[in-house]
Amino acid sequence: MNLKQLLIDRFGVDLNLAYAEAVPPLLAQILQRRTHRNYVGRPVPDELIDLLIAAAFSASAKSDFQQATVIKLKDASKRQAIAAHFPAMPWIGTSPAFLVFCGDARRLERLGTLRNHPQRNGDLEAFLNASVDAALAMQTFILAAENVGLGCCPISVIRNQMATVTRELALPDGVFPVAGLCVGYPAGAGHISMRLPPSVTVHTDRYDDTNLVSEIESYDRRRAARHATPREQQRNPKKFGYADFYGWSEDKTRQAAEPEGASFAAYIRGHGFSFDGA
Numbered sequence: 204m205n206l207k208q209l210l211i212d213r214f215g216v217d218l219n220l221a222y223a224e225a226v227p228p229l230l231a232q233i234l235q236r237r238t239h240r241n242y243v244g245r246p247v248p249d250e251l252i253d254l255l256i257a258a259a260f261s262a263s264a265k266s267d268f269q270q271a272t273v274i275k276l277k278d279a280s281k282r283q284a285i286a287a288h289f290p291a292m293p294w295i296g297t298s299p300a301f302l303v304f305c306g307d308a309r310r311l312e313r314l315g316t317l318r319n320h321p322q323r324n325g326d327l328e329a330f331l332n333a334s335v336d337a338a339l340a341m342q343t344f345i346l347a348a349e350n351v352g353l354g355c356c357p358i359s360v361i362r363n364q365m366a367t368v369t370r371e372l373a374l375p376d377g378v379f380p381v382a383g384l385c386v387g388y389p390a391g392a393g394h395i396s397m398r399l400p401p402s403v404t405v406h407t408d409r410y411d412d413t414n415l416v417s418e419i420e421s422y423d424r425r426r427a428a429r430h431a432t433p434r435e436q437q438r439n440p441k442k443f444g445y446a447d448f449y450g451w452s453e454d455k456t457r458q459a460a461e462p463e464g465a466s467f468a469a470y471i472r473g474h475g476f477s478f479d480g481a
């Protein structure tokens with residue numbers, strides 16, 4: 204695969220990288236990673252899921268504390284109880300396999316008691332460490348899954364329905380979903396979502412966002428030239444009106460202006476975590 208083209212597909216610009224070697228297949232695969240939400244009916248064998256989970260748990264883990272837990276959601280009624288909350292995302296209920304990647308701060312607490320070094324593992328550090336472990340495991344699963352022809356879609360909206368998720372998955376205090384994950388054989392090619400250019404996301408020696416505005420304007424135009432948002436898909440026009448030019452930054456700032464996750468924050472504070480210092 205041609206590196207120049209891979210980078211244009213990902214960033215919409217020629218990064219003019221001087222790298223002259225042939226692109227290793229895994230690197231090419233990662234550059235082409237994409238979310239898949241539509242799947243063919245073909246089941247994903249349990250043994251393959253287990254192998255991919257083994258790959259997932261090969262991810263780095265903060266301090267080797269290993270604070271990720273994966274729940275394989277196989278019970279159809281439990282799955283439907285969760286999926287029913289999200290009719291706009293039917294893939295949550297219909298993907299051939301569904302996993303939930305959890306941050307797990309409980310295990311270390313239990314081990315502390317077992318080894319007679321009891322400690323609370325419920326501060327911001329614990330929450331962040333467990334979240335990062337789960338996220339790294341999930342992304343490793345996704346890349347491994349793509350490597351065997353599967354497609355995935357992370358599902359964080361389940362965090363908006365914690366009463367149902369906690370009941371169905373029997374989550375104890377200290378264990379929380381970072382995201383669900385739909386898994387299946389893709390029904391189509393999907394598309395590569397254009398990323399911000401390194402001029403925005405990569406800084407050298409010091410933080411420097413001096414050129415953010417001009418870089419974002421170019422990115423918005425580049426992205427819209429490849430994949431424009433139809434006028435009827437502009438977000439919340441009642442509140443924000445219709446924009447003549449509707450780019451990524453308009454869409455994402457409209458989305459962020461409608462805060463998500465308040466109920467999850469309350470859930471976390473009530474289930475084993477406190478972020479108020481010592």
Ligand SMILES: Cc1cc2nc3c(=O)[nH]c(=O)nc-3n(C[C@H](O)[C@H](O)[C@H](O)COP(=O)(O)O)c2cc1C
Pocket residue numbers: 236237238239240292356357358359360361381382394395396
């Ligand atoms: C932590 C996380 C949570 C996500 N949650 C959802 C979700 O609830 N529903 C969904 O359809 N897609 C979800 N996605 C997929 C993103 O929308 C997708 O990654 C993004 O649009 C970029 O597209 P790409 O993955 O194809 O590059 C999530 C992705 C991540 C990383």
